[in-house]
Amino acid sequence: MKEIIFYLLIGLGIGSLYATLGAGLVVVYKGSGVINFAHGALAMYGMFTFDAAWNRGQLYLPWVDFLPTHSLNLPVRITLDSDGSWPMMAALIVALVMAALLGLGAHFLVFRPLRKAAPLGKVVASLGLALYLQGVALLNFGNSFPQPKSIFPDKSYENFLGLGRPFPRITLVAIAFAVLLAGALWAIYRLTRFGLATRAAAGNEKGAVLLGYSPQRLAAVNWVLASVTATLAVIIVGPIQGTITPVGLTALIVPALAAALVGGLRSVPIAAAGGLALGAVQTMLDLKKSSWFDGSLSWLQDGVRNVIPLLVIIVVLFVRGKSLPMRGTVEERRLPLSPNPQRISQHALVWVTVAAMAAFAFEAAGTRTVFAGAIQTGLVFAIIMLSVVLLTGYTGQISLAQMSFAGIAAFMMARMMADGVGRGSNLVAVSGPGLPWPIAAAIGVAVAVVVGVIVGLPAVRIRGVQLAVVTIATAISIQSLYLENDDITQLRAGIPAFVKTPTLFGIDVGARSVRQQNERPAFAIFAAIVLALCAIALANVRRTGVGRRFLAVRANERAAAAAGINVARTKLLAFALSAAIAGIGGVMLGFKQVEVSSANFPFQASLVVLAFAYLGGITSINGGIVAGMLVGASVVPVTSNYFFRGTNIDSYVGMLGGVGLIVTAIVHPQGVAPFFQGVMRHLGNWIVSAFPGLQTVRAATGGPRRIVVQTGWAVLVVGFAFFVHRAQFIDDVYLWILFSLAMLYFIVFLASKALGPTRPTPTDARHTWAASIKRFGPTALVGYVLGWIIWPIRVDSYSKLWMPLLGAELALFIRSVVRQVKDARSPHEQAPDELAAHDVATSPVSQSATTASTMAEVV
């Protein structure tokens, strides 16, 4: 008994951290109606600022120097004291000022512009903020930063309260701090005019405005309050919780959310008490787990600690679900409209062909082989992104557990394949039935579906941001109870599980070759086909009754029920289908990696998946596919890293992604997919009108049997690429691609001769070329000249030939983005018919014929 009391008291130390962070979440929610997933990250940045100032005498500003030059630099590091240390109090003040400024920045730069956005937009923006701060901290401070010192001397009370053990003094300080802070905040809200005004604005924003208060100013003060207290808490209490890393501190958000929910997002003292209790119970379970969870329960030992916040969150939400305050904001926007996909199978055909050609081109392309891996990553993640499009984009349910579904499917598949023999990098034998891959994969996906339905159960009662909170807690529980649990997976820490190579009709479609790089074209084609099937399935969902019910539920649950739609069942169906797609993605990720480990499916990855799906365009299929191409190690980052070599752009991906998310949420909630679409559509039309004979061929592939004709073309193209690839008579990959395209065009041109009169005629094609040079030439020239001027001051290793070309390319890119943003009339409400025109994926060939003059409209 004494022992348990002692553990509980020790646990109050970490509990005080949860308590203060939870109180901060309540403060922000009261002040601005945002559930701030970046709260831990804000505190983290303040904490590291303090440590760098105190112990190294340096101040890091919250951004990085992204200018790729030596002579032009953004100031990032300010040396406060060349001796390498600074007085503690001064450092503390600097850190708290930094925290206050970050809080102000978060409010005025991110959440104030979003005050009328859909709840999802706010969630995504706070995820973006967390990603940004985490990315900046990783660059400025590093994840293996020497551990910050505690500001209190490491002393203990012997035999504390007669419990017979030494009790660390810092724990006592932490508890006192949490209690004092909660008391102070309570007093502020109860006793001051500011507190009264904040509560009034939280209840009725319009009313507060009428009474002469500025809700935005109140919100700003609350943001500062939350950010400063969180920083202070982490500085004082942080060292208790063990290793301090930017990522680890950001993850504190989940127990903090549990504490905030205990307080009903309303009461600071109750939230603080909840946080303290949560920490106490967690620590006690952690220390007693080996004796309490024994025998048949021993598998619970590893995960039980992280399940506690989930249990607390679920119980709180179920008990008081409807009594949680929904902020009475003036007007809330809905998610962007979901376009109706059109001609999906044609688009799928074109893109599978393109992916196959690229996969053949980059299989053995020297340093450019990274593209082959990037294509595979992009295709696999695009599948996972589609699961978000279905669940969040179509049905409006915010889930932060998508990667957990993928992980469950992959792990279950690996286990079903295991046969008790260790192989590959996994020498530990795992017992299992040794099933062939299709059956194992199907079982994996089926289990993911079951888990998906269970995770979806809370969605029946709760919605919006609260669902995000439940699902993130679930994701952490799945991670620690299953993926990281040796007792269940039989894998020792850090050792991945082996995945069999998939074969189709006797052909090896696995990802890894003898070169041990993931570059085999067969897998890229396999993944592209699976992605295409998933996209077609999703398009069919969107176009038919099941999608109508999803969108009806998204739009208005009351009206959906009145129309005879079973809302609960519809939501669960969405969770099931989404988990199935995510599971397929997870299985494909397993095939791509050749082995799976829990490191592939951390809960943070689910946040990134949701965030990037939003960045791509969460309500459309091509948004999901673009999102897949945008995630780290996928096509866009790898390409930029390759073309911007020497600039370390890949280390900026987290930070840039964060900025991109915030900007997208504010300026263009439809995501970036429409940009790609516009560019692709016009590029396609341009190609068709710029090369003699292409229009003739396109006209001939229409008609009722067009899908057969087009499949024929696709097979011809892929077969041709395969032939050139196998012949290996050209080494340079660019020459290879040029040669293939030239040969293909030659074949198409011959075909057009056979089909009828050549369209466009060579003269028309020449006009197209002339028109585009007139249109794009000046911009490209400016970019070229700028690149030539900047060349001497850059940090990369470009030749004087490449840099101006890159400059020209960038200038054209910027031009098209600027044009498109300008054309979008109003950021939040685009004309619906215009949106409806954005069909699912753009293809170079299948759009209706237009001439060069119409492409002037957008590009």
Added chain:
Amino acid sequence: MALLEARSLTVSYGGLHANDDIDLDVQSGKLVGLIGPNGAGKTTFIDAITGFTPLSFGTVTFDGVDLAGKSPDARARLGLTRTFQSLELFEDLTVRDNLMAAAERPRWFSFATDIVLPGRAGRAYREQVDWALSILKLSDFADRLPSDLSHGQRKLVGVARALAARPKLVLLDEPAAGLDTVESQLLGSHLRDFLAHDMSLFLIDHDMGLVLNVCDYIYVLDFGRVIAQGTPAQVRADPAVISAYLGESAGEAQARHGVSFGHGGSEEDQ
């Protein structure tokens, strides 16, 4: 037996009886109206019948089925649909899809057939949706989004959505509110047409003219209680109704004007 039977229906919020001991019948094939001043509990009554508000006491039977414990969507599937005063359209779906979503009665495996055979999806319901669109003259707007339509047209979409499922009884919650006179008359002339399609209607409205003109039978609600019922002529003459609508205050004169307007309208019809 009546199609809809409410017996001793009571809905209380705390100590307040929003609906107090209401007995009400809707006969099959009839247009029954419910009128009453603001705050009389009209919308609460519809919410209670359709399952959006729990009953404190009493029973509701629809088509011989006791509705106790049935969810709103289950009631809709039984053939009891409603419209909303505040429209509540599916803003993300086109007008046709709004109706399709309400018309379709999916089986548990429908999602699978939809995904595999999208061409077949919804074919069985297209006809009744087209019917609902045409009866409210919305066919030209079928592929538009609700946000593109005028308020009056959006109202009609709400009504069409309730009709699309071919229900036995439609509860219309103030369908004429916010409509201009022409639109309101147009709607009134439509309402009696619906009855010919094997359908019964229950109408709530402020517009006394509309209710008195088109209904077969009228209930008058005040402070949550039924204070009068009968044919339009009986209700018009009922002293309790007159005192509920025509008090001493200046504002009541307007209501009286509404009543006399109703008179005029019905005489013209005859």
